Amino acid sequence: MSFFDIFRGILEGMDVTLTVTFMGLCFAIPFGLVAGILQHFLKGASRASVTMIIEFWRSTPVLVLMFMFYYSLPTVGIYLSATLVAASTLGLHVGAYGSQSVRAALQALDRGQVEAGFALGLRRPAILWTIELPQMVRAMLPTFVNQLIQLVKGTSLVALITMSDMTHRAKEISQLTFDPPAIYSALLLAYFILLYPITIFGRWLERKVGQGSGKLMEDHGRGV
Amino acid sequence: MVSNDVVIAVKGLNKWYADFQALKEIDLDVMKGEQIVICGPSGSGKSTLIRCINRLESFQEGSIRVEGVADQNDLLTLRRTVGMVFQQFNLFPHLTVLRNCTLALTRARGLEKAAAEDVALSLLDRVRIREQALKYPGQLSGGQQQRVAIARALCMSPKAMLFDEPTSSLDPEMIKEVLDVMADLASDGMTMICVTHEMGFARRVADRVIFMDQGRIVEAAKPDIFFEAPRNARTRAFLHQIL
Numbered sequence: 001m002s003f004f005d006i007f008r009g010i011l012e013g014m015d016v017t018l019t020v021t022f023m024g025l026c027f028a029i030p031f032g033l034v035a036g037i038l039q040h041f042l043k044g045a046s047r048a049s050v051t052m053i054i055e056f057w058r059s060t061p062v063l064v065l066m067f068m069f070y071y072s073l074p075t076v077g078i079y080l081s082a083t084l085v086a087a088s089t090l091g092l093h094v095g096a097y098g099s100q101s102v103r104a105a106l107q108a109l110d111r112g113q114v115e116a117g118f119a120l121g122l123r124r125p126a127i128l129w130t131i132e133l134p135q136m137v138r139a140m141l142p143t144f145v146n147q148l149i150q151l152v153k154g155t156s157l158v159a160l161i162t163m164s165d166m167t168h169r170a171k172e173i174s175q176l177t178f179d180p181p182a183i184y185s186a187l188l189l190a191y192f193i194l195l196y197p198i199t200i201f202g203r204w205l206e207r208k209v210g211q212g213s214g215k216l217m218e219d220h221g222r223g224v
Numbered sequence: 225m226v227s228n229d230v231v232i233a234v235k236g237l238n239k240w241y242a243d244f245q246a247l248k249e250i251d252l253d254v255m256k257g258e259q260i261v262i263c264g265p266s267g268s269g270k271s272t273l274i275r276c277i278n279r280l281e282s283f284q285e286g287s288i289r290v291e292g293v294a295d296q297n298d299l300l301t302l303r304r305t306v307g308m309v310f311q312q313f314n315l316f317p318h319l320t321v322l323r324n325c326t327l328a329l330t331r332a333r334g335l336e337k338a339a340a341e342d343v344a345l346s347l348l349d350r351v352r353i354r355e356q357a358l359k360y361p362g363q364l365s366g367g368q369q370q371r372v373a374i375a376r377a378l379c380m381s382p383k384a385m386l387f388d389e390p391t392s393s394l395d396p397e398m399i400k401e402v403l404d405v406m407a408d409l410a411s412d413g414m415t416m417i418c419v420t421h422e423m424g425f426a427r428r429v430a431d432r433v434i435f436m437d438q439g440r441i442v443e444a445a446k447p448d449i450f451f452e453a454p455r456n457a458r459t460r461a462f463l464h465q466i467l
Contacts, residue, residue: 110312110314112310112312112314113314113316115280115310115314116308116310116314116315116316116373117328118278118280118303119278119280119303119307119308119310119377120303120304120327120328120332120376120377120380121300121301121303121304121328121332121380122327122328122331122332123300123332126331126332130327130331131316131327134318135317135318138318
């Protein structure tokens with residue numbers, strides 16, 4: 001099997017990798033945003049419970065969570081598809097990290113702006129939506145791209161719960177033809193080709209945001 | 225032109241931060257069209273007092289009525305009735321000057337975008353900064369930013385304006401442009417309470433100058449009396465230090 005054949009075989013797993021990534025984002029973004037915002041605003045016991053949920057997802061290995069959900073839940077009669085298990089565990093894990101950037105970004109915002117919003121007679125939700133969130137998203141974009149990269153890389157674990165992603169394809173090919181150097185170099189190359197554009201995009205975004213004119217976020221501001 | 229209508233009525237105001245009493249038995253009536261300057265050493269409670277008026281600070285005792293609105297639960301009406309200008313401008317950096325001014329009009333007043341922009345542009349014109357409408361706050365000088373902040377507050381057509389040390393974080397050469405705008409407002413009859421150390425401004429514009437110390441109003445008088453013949457020894461000591 002030529003290197004090219006191997007590489008092509010691995011790319012057949014790309015759709016699973018991408019599916020898990022996109023579905024994972026559907027868990028990660030809402031969870032990160034909501035958990036971070038709640039942690040910022042709540043106090044006392046309700047805050048503690050949000051923190052507990054975040055810490056559960058942050059302080060446990062994703063692989064173990066995947067095994068737990070995929071192999072243990074059926075014993076109590078809950079059957080989730082491998083895709084759903086993979087996307088939810090990876091997404092919530094990454095989202096838990098993201099929530100901390102959300103909270104930090106909110107805390108870093110100048111309190112005076114919130115006061116100015118109050119002084120203008122805006123309601124608290126309107127202040128959050130039009131003043132805090134746009135600036136928060138802007139401050140978080142570089143972190144967000146990092147988290148996205150972590151998520152894509154994390155999808156390689158789904159091979160272990162029977163999903164035929166790129167990593168799984170590589171293992172299958174290695175059973176057909178014993179050529180670890182070629183197979184795993186091809187696999188690395190495949191991930192690199194997928195991820196490198198994202199890091200480039202992230203760097204571009206960081207520069208754009210760093211310019212400080214705020215053009216980027218003004219569009220958000222307008223949209224709401 | 226000072227009338228007999230009371231716009232802001234503060235009665236028996238007491239405020240504590242934990243054990244520290246920041247305001248003590250404050251009584252103050254501000255008439256329609258009256259300009260009041262509050263001065264005093266730092267920590268004397270001047271900022272706290274005006275922040276209580278639009279409830280950016282809560283208080284434990286006493287009452288504050290603004291245009292008859294006393295109900296503490298009707299915060300939105302109260303805050304839309306008084307405009308506030310902050311020492312640090314507190315413009316929204318991610319929005320253009322124009323959007324800074326229209327935000328509350330569209331969000332709180334429910335105006336259409338075009339109508340809000342008309343209002344905003346006319347007020348930006350009034351503070352002589354209309355040509356900067358499409359810039360972001362970060363692209364403006366401190367003095368320009370503060371004038372935008374004034375226009376932003378005026379957009380809500382407030383019945384009174386509160387200024388919390390509006391020139392204290394400005395470079396000296398920019399103080400005048402802000403004070404000139406404030407003096408214009410005053411001459412148009414805007415009811416104003418202004419916390420400032422600009423004694424020249426107080427002399428020129430104020431109907432009454434109030435001196436606060438340790439949470440109390442120590443002296444309140446017309447500027448000529450306040451500056452020429454203050455009755456209280458602490459006022460005299462303060463004026464001696466800053467003039």
